[in-house]
Amino acid sequence: KAAALYNDIHVLFVKQSERQKDIEKVWGGKDGLTEQIIYLPKKKGFLGKLPNYKEWEAHYKAQVGQIVESYQPQLIHVHIPWKVGLIALWAKRKFNLPFVVTEHWGIYNNIVEDNIHTKSFFFRYLLKLICKKADSFISVSRYLGNGVNQTLLKKEFVVIPNVVDTKLFFPTPKKYDQFTFLHVSNMVPLKNVESILLAFHQFLQNKSKDARLILIGNRDDQYERLVAGWNILNKSIFFKGEIAYADVAREMQSSHVFVLNSNIENSPCVIGEALCCGLPVIATSVGGISELVDNSNGLLIHPNSTPELESALIKAFDTYHAMQRKQPTSSARIKFSPNTIGSQIAAVYDQVLRKQP
CATH class of the missing domain: 3.40.50.2000 (Glycogen Phosphorylase B;)
Structure with missing residues (x-):
């Protein structure tokens, strides 16, 4: 197009x-x-x-x-x-x-x-x-x-x-009442979803229970069983499965921070889409991600480091408004x-x- x-x-x-x-x-x-x-x-x-x-x-x-x-x-x-x-x-x-x-x-x-x-x-x-x-x-x-x-x-x-379809992915002022981290992927092993779940579970215990994590994409029973064992499934962590493209855009617009914890990536579409919606991005510094994310629009972490991811979740939660103020959304919407x-x-x-x- x-x-x-x-x-x-x-x-x-x-x-x-x-x-x-x-x-x-x-x-x-x-x-x-x-x-x-x-x-x-x-x-x-x-x-x-x-x-x-x-x-x-x-x-x-x-x-x-x-x-x-x-x-x-x-x-x-x-x-x-x-x-x-x-x-x-x-x-x-x-x-x-x-x-x-x-x-x-x-x-x-x-x-x-x-x-x-x-x-x-x-x-x-x-x-x-x-x-x-x-x-x-x-x-x-x-x-x-x-x-x-x-x-x-x-x-x-x-x-x-x-x-990025910028007619779908654009910032809106309306956010979820509860602070929301969002992950969107096909949930294959290279996306390292389990580490996201573990880091967020630690975040709930060590920082705040007043936040939630939404995951969109191919549902995997092993991840749901893991979260159910913590007794926070559909309470603090929500798996929405595969949803329509327009609904992905609405979830991004309503969330606060986007999280991608991959072991390798080239130029993930979801990062461009999140940036166009005005979301700060937490992502691993692998592959081509550092070409999209820097300290002006998010936080870069090392791959395969659950403690570092937890620290990034805490920092994004604590400094969200400052991160959002310096978010160059307009430049992202032009770039993509x-x-x-x-x-x-x-x-x-x-x-x-x-x-x-």
Whole structure:
């Protein structure tokens, strides 16, 4: 949507699922944005991998060919180069279309289990070829771009952070009556949710019982059982599960402080969204987070340190009004806005097209 503010954009996405019985095509979009999604059945097991890839590839190539014939696009923009970057390589050879890559994937480190070093030679060769042949490379953080350079290939990159829907995420004066810490994530182990729960439990015992913690995202029974054992489930700690995007915005607007305790991140959307809502952010100084959070808008802590997180909760609770007064909300709303991000993407497109013969 941000890119479509400055250029006509046709989004094409082909997705396979074992639950999909028949081929399904969905169209949507408006105001310069066309969205086309194709859902394909997926064969099960190892023997289905090659036929699945061939079918996925055939549908992508057929649709790209139709788009080229009907709309004469000037370039292709690939989000996450593996594996749709292979289609961009093919289109570059067949139609002489330049392509831009934006990388979001957090595999270029030694921290995540499924990192680049665990991938096969064939995978790394093709991923390197895609990135090498890209006419421009965008990273959502300096950390991620540097990681690509350190683990895959040397490639100049432009940093463009993730966009925030500033029509949804904006500050409001109305807050919960009770001081509220908020966490939003998919609750996977790398988010280190258990440490948030432990730190907040200690906060309640050592500082104040007049506060609460709301967690939004994939519900995990182990976390609820842990909190139930402390007899504070739905009293001081609340799990709301997965909720609508607009409801996430309302929770951010109503809360006081946002907490993210991840072991690794690139450029988490939730931090940009929290900052646009005027929330001070407590976050771990890992990955690209320090590019978003500093002492003007939050508190940075070391990862895997429950005592340090508890201290940060106490400091945010004690100095909330001072933190809120110096919160540069307006600059965040400019930095992450669709207009700003869209104009930065458009500048990359223009630069690529100027270099074409």
